[in-house]
Amino acid sequence: MADKDESLQTCTLPLSRVKTIMKSSPDVSCISQEALFLAGKATELFIQSLAQVSLEKSTDKKSLQYRDLAEVVNSIDTLQFLQDIVPKKITAREFFEMLKQNEDEDEET
Amino acid sequence: MAERPEDLNLPTAVITRIIKDAIPDGVNVSKEARLAISKAASVFVLYATSCSNNFAMKGKRKTIAAQDVITAMEDMEFDQFVEPLKNCLEAYRKGQQGKKDQKKKSKEQSDSSKDHPEEGGGDAGSDVEVDDNENEAEVEEEEDEDNGEQAVSVADSDVMIISDASSD
Numbered sequence: 495m496a497d498k499d500e501s502l503q504t505c506t507l508p509l510s511r512v513k514t515i516m517k518s519s520p521d522v523s524c525i526s527q528e529a530l531f532l533a534g535k536a537t538e539l540f541i542q543s544l545a546q547v548s549l550e551k552s553t554d555k556k557s558l559q560y561r562d563l564a565e566v567v568n569s570i571d572t573l574q575f576l577q578d579i580v581p582k583k584i585t586a587r588e589f590f591e592m593l594k595q596n597e598d599e600d601e602e603t
Numbered sequence: 604m605a606e607r608p609e610d611l612n613l614p615t616a617v618i619t620r621i622i623k624d625a626i627p628d629g630v631n632v633s634k635e636a637r638l639a640i641s642k643a644a645s646v647f648v649l650y651a652t653s654c655s656n657n658f659a660m661k662g663k664r665k666t667i668a669a670q671d672v673i674t675a676m677e678d679m680e681f682d683q684f685v686e687p688l689k690n691c692l693e694a695y696r697k698g699q700q701g702k703k704d705q706k707k708k709s710k711e712q713s714d715s716s717k718d719h720p721e722e723g724g725g726d727a728g729s730d731v732e733v734d735d736n737e738n739e740a741e742v743e744e745e746e747d748e749d750n751g752e753q754a755v756s757v758a759d760s761d762v763m764i765i766s767d768a769s770s771d
Contacts, residue, residue: 503698506620514611515645515648515649519656524665526666526668528669531691535688538621541621541622541625541644556629564639575646575650579642580639
């Protein structure tokens with residue numbers, strides 16, 4: 495019980511770093527100590543769930559690859575804010591095909 | 604605040620540990636995946652901050668409060684985090700209260716508190732930690748002064764001996 499309490503009230507992530515990131519947001523003026531702690535905890539939960547969900551969706555249960563993450567970020571609505579951070583990788587050939595397709599469409603219109 | 608761009612990343616070692624604890628043993632996490640999760644976590648902090656700040660501003664407050672963060676999680680549709688976060692907040696408040704009581708006690712006992720530094724238990728509140736360190740520093744300084752005085756008195760006695768010898 496004591497151990498559980500301990501893990502609940504301590505944050506593994508360095509709160510000073512979390513604070514630096516939060517303060518880099520332009521409109522933020524003050525952050526209460528409790529809010530900072532909760533933000534750190536929430537990030538911890540977020541990392542855990544992102545890793546777990548990605549592994550669940552992964553075809554290979556023995557390893558977690560970038561493409562698994564990209565797939566999850568692309569398919570889950572709540573993770574849409576990460577789409578620019580974890581984009582799906584495409585080959586150069588696919589890219590050029592996309593580019594060509596776009597150009598064709600432009601010409602048609 | 605952030606002088607270098609790296610200051611906006613979370614430490615990789617900690618991220619790796621959290622990932623390892625979250626998934627079964629023996630699962631290999633590629634370096635690229637780890638980096639992506641780390642970046643995602645940083646962006647998550649910013650996203651949560653901006654949402655929480657919106658709620659604080661709506662309430663005409665300048666300081667982001669704990670409740671703002673919890674409401675922001677609902678707004679971001681991370682409802683599954685709300686319950687655990689509430690539990691954490693409760694435990695955190697209890698811990699802080701415990702520390703305050705401890706501090707009061709240790710102030711009353713003054714010197715005897717330094718004999719039991721482990722009594723405090725948790726190590727969540729940075730404020731309290733800093734105070735503890737200051738106390739320790741003070742104690743060390745006092746000890747140093749004591750040593751200094753002793754050294755001086757030894758030196759005095761040395762001088763005495765020398766002067767005795769020279770008089771003979």
